[in-house]
Amino acid sequence: MAVKTYIEAIREALWQAMERDPGVFVLGEDVGRRGGVFRATAGLLERFGERRVVDTPLAESAIVGVAIGAAAYGLRPVAEIQFADFIYPATNQIVNEAAKIRYRSNGAWSVPLVIRAPYGGGVHGALYHSQSVEKAFTGHPGLRVVTPSNPYDAKGLLLAAIFSDDPVLFLEHKKLYRLAKGEVPEDFYTVPLDRARTVREGDDVTVIAYGLMVPYALEAAERLAREEGIEATVLDLVTLYPLDRAAIVEAARRTGKVLIVHEDNGEGGVGGEVAAVIAETALFDLDAPIRRLTGPDVPAMPYSPPLEAWFMPSVERIAAAMRELARF
Amino acid sequence: MDHRAAGLTDAEAIRMYRTMLLARRLDERQWLLNRAGKLPFVISCQGHEAAQVGAGFALKPGVDFVLPYYRDLALVLALGVTSEAVMLAAFARADDPASGGRQMPNHFSDRRLRIFTQSSPTGTQIPHAVGFAWAARYTGEPFVAFVSFGDGTSNQGDFHEGLNFAGVFRLPVIAFVENNRYAISVPLERQIASPDVASRAQSYGMAGVKVDGRDPFAVYRVVREARERALAGEGGTLIEADVMRLTPHSSDDDDRTYRSREEVEALRQADPVARVRAYLLEQALLDAAALEALEAEVAAEVDRATAAAEAAPLPDPATAMRHVYAEAPERPGASTDRWGGAGGKGPEGWTEPAPAGGGTDGGR
Ligand SMILES: Cc1ncc(C[n+]2csc(CCOP(=O)(O)OP(=O)(O)O)c2C)c(N)n1
């Protein structure tokens, strides 16, 4: 098995999906000749041609809306939103259309489409190239929202998303694109769209995270284990909507002490829903109040390095919060 | 008005009139049922029938994809939706084929007839139509995508984004504006600064055509021509049909608050259903007795549809959690089940890749 980066895993998934199914095509801004501003679609135009690798006009609502029509016909479009920050013009198409088409037609129509969107900060992207947009798109039944934290999941989840008959918002953390490396099988495989993954086991404290915060939480957990003998369970949510409730409850019960970490703002974020699931189901198994460590409640991530660092949850801050909880 | 000049037979002209009349009577019946407290909501096609029927007869049902909006009762009847289906939706019954009683009435959908499900936010269907047209181009299947909407809706971003996309790729789309000069209460002068909607086609590199929406035969002709151009690879057309709204916006509206009775009365004098009826008489396609028989036949059909729908069962709340997500297992690689996977031949002028060489290398 070869070691690949997160972005290579995504590119490989797109390539394999297009090889496998002549109905799979990609569309978006700069995805063709440029191969994507992050190079996720590099090489696809040369291999699959302009019919299947489509540079579109700069118009997000059309990118998603056209993908909806093509998907309803029976194709499997993969739409790229260049940065998640620019997804909002397409919100109506995603939330009011894609998410509701199966339900409103009583199952007659469906839109098997994937919307890929690079999100997240720590990349000097400032307010409009750093956003975590998930809280705007979770809580819309009919739409799946997933985000991989490592290259293996990036490939398998993207293949699952492309071949799923539901619309999937596939969030790719920009900082992981080249930072995250790991073993990725050459073969076609899928990772379930509706399952969280336990990525570390320990009995003292549970960390629930997703995206970039998963490797950060793992590093914090290793450090605490090595230096202080604190053993953590780390649950990678993988699916942000719908949530894998059973896995969340099980992870919470295992230690009775839960830290939820995300980069998105705290209030209104995914962590609140995770906390509610635990409170509803496992309150009496808890040994400490549920704790959230999240991006602060300011409108978005500032540019200047000290301000950006102030915004981002770090390994140090995660470790500190875990230590406090373990000692509670 | 001249149905022969439009390439229509006498029998077709009569069928077009029958469809207009059926739409009008189904629509009127829904208002009665609404005022009687049996239907919570009605939204009308009255005054739009000629334009809609003209367009519907120019399309190929079950071949072309059609993305209508809430006024398009006469259009969908022309395509093959039944009176009973219309009434089942009006009564929100379980067997409503459009949505199983989930959506408001006149949110048409019929997969077999290739009528795509619609929502209520105006204009969202325009990019969807462009996506279907994209699929025609992609697969090589010969069909057009027809999308309709009102004059007010031509101000939505999705109108611009969708038609620009269609223009850039010369996709087989027919965008059909039913201009009744109102968006609820706001008149056309407050909607657009250009003299008309059709001239906007210029910005999208497509043909823009204005047509008298009270003349079903003229509308038939321009839609048929647009369809032929689209199928010949000559791109889309933006058609603007002048129509009239004879009713308030919906059963929840009171148009006395924003337009005079004189204005509405003047519109009634120009009612397209009466106009086509007069034409059929004048051309001796039907005589007074035949017209009366047709009225009776349509009235009986409306009665039957109403009775059947009213007697039909309501949806069971136990089904309300269904169809949120796919219920069938995932089928990797199965998209060709749905579209045949034929095609694969790019249109002229597009670069196609060299034949596949070797296996996957992750695209690096
Ligand atoms: C996005 C959106 N905004 C507002 C409305 C409320 N609304 C419904 S119909 C309508 C007027 C539409 O006018 P027009 O497009 O001219 O169509 P018409 O009803 O005249 O046929 C409005 C404002 C809506 N359905 N969707």
Ligand SMILES: [Mg+2]
């Ligand atoms: Mg109008």
